[in-house]
Amino acid sequence: MxxxxxxxxxxxxxxxxxxxxxxxxxxxxxxxxxxxxxxxxxxxxxxxxxxxxxxxxxxxxxxxxxARYPPVDEATLPSADAIVVLGGGMRYGWLDRPEVRAEDLENSRLAAGARAWLARRAPIVILSGGGENGGTGSHGSEARMMATAITRLGVPTSALLLEERSRNTRDNAQFTAQIAQARGAHRILLVTSSLHMPRAIEQFRGEGIDAIAVAVPERARRISWKERxxxxxxxxxxxxxxxxxxxxxxxxxxxx
Structure with missing residues (x-):
């Protein structure tokens, strides 16, 4: 097509x-x-x-x-060769907080990746996200923004690898697989939203990567009749x- x-x-x-x-x-x-x-x-x-x-x-x-990939406690995950966090927008409002912990950010992909790394599930974190013109725009790639943010959550820059060329999920899988395979990483913990996870898992497994889902919820709390x-x-x-x-x-x- x-x-x-x-x-x-x-x-x-x-x-x-x-x-x-x-x-x-x-x-x-x-x-x-x-x-x-x-x-x-x-x-x-x-x-x-x-x-x-x-x-x-x-x-x-x-x-x-x-419902296909419900959230799990990162500490219960199996060990892997790498943690892969997919970008989902370049806005991280919690960066403005004077003190922030990964445990406090239920709906953050970066926080889920940080929690998995802090639980020693894998030695490296690959951040996947391009930007304007494949990452060469004036604002830089999303992966660089993600790197700045995740270090606030306790992951050192020495543990990070950046994939900056992707512009969609297929690119995420293809370019991240190249980085992972070059590092001898065959089993990964794949972090993205629970909504996006079914498609992301299929794309990564299609690239020959053994991907384990680490789904992040996007819950909308609705209390009143009007909100529902x-x-x-x-x-x-x-x-x-x-x-x-x-x-x-x-x-x-x-x-x-």
Missing amino acids: SQTLQKLVVGLTYPPALSLCLMAIAAGLLFLRHRRIAATLLAVAIAWSGLWSVPMASDWLRGKLE WFPSRSALWRSGRAFKEFGGLLMIRIQN
């Missing part, structure tokens, strides 16, 4: 994008005087984004992926991320 088509498919995983596409088709059908079909398609387009903007619906969808059932942009975005992961898994199946 061409990269252009793949990008189109990924774009349509975001519910409003698919809804707009369906609305455009409905407009064309209306122009051709197929009013009943156009009205049905328009209703489906509105309902699609409306449904996945409901937090409980979004959580249910995400749960189908997150009132449509929100955040829920819509979270649903889009889940559909992207399902789409990515489908692409892997097709390519294999």
Whole structure:
């Protein structure tokens, strides 16, 4: 499948994008005087984004992926040759705290990687994440930002290796596998979000790496009725991320 088509498919995983596409088709059908079909398609387009903007619906969808690799206590993990932490954005708000510990950061990939290293599960930590133009942008690679952050959690720079070329999960697996194999590392502890883990595990194992999942939760605490059932942009975005992961898994199946 061409990269252009793949990008189109990924774009349509975001519910409003698919809804707009369906609305455009409905407009064309209306122009051709197929009013009943156009009205049905328009209703489906509105309902699609409306449904996945409901937090409980979004959580249910995400749960189908997150349940495959539930979080575990890093101290109970088996020993490995390396810990691999995948990037997930270059914002680490906790860096502004005067004192921060890995134990306090339940939803942080870096903290999970640090906890595994501090528990002596592996001697090295590979941080995988590129940046603008493959890591040459003005802000540097994500891996460098990750390195700065993880040292605050007790992992020394001498234990770190950086993979700075990746721009997607497939690159993460390919380029990290090259680094790991050059260091004689065959068994890794793979750290990423529980939502992303199914796709990441498949990509890494496809590169011949024995990857053990260290899933990090992305829990959304919902207390009130409004937080659970009132449509929100955040829920819509979270649903889009889940559909992207399902789409990515489908692409892997097709390519294999």
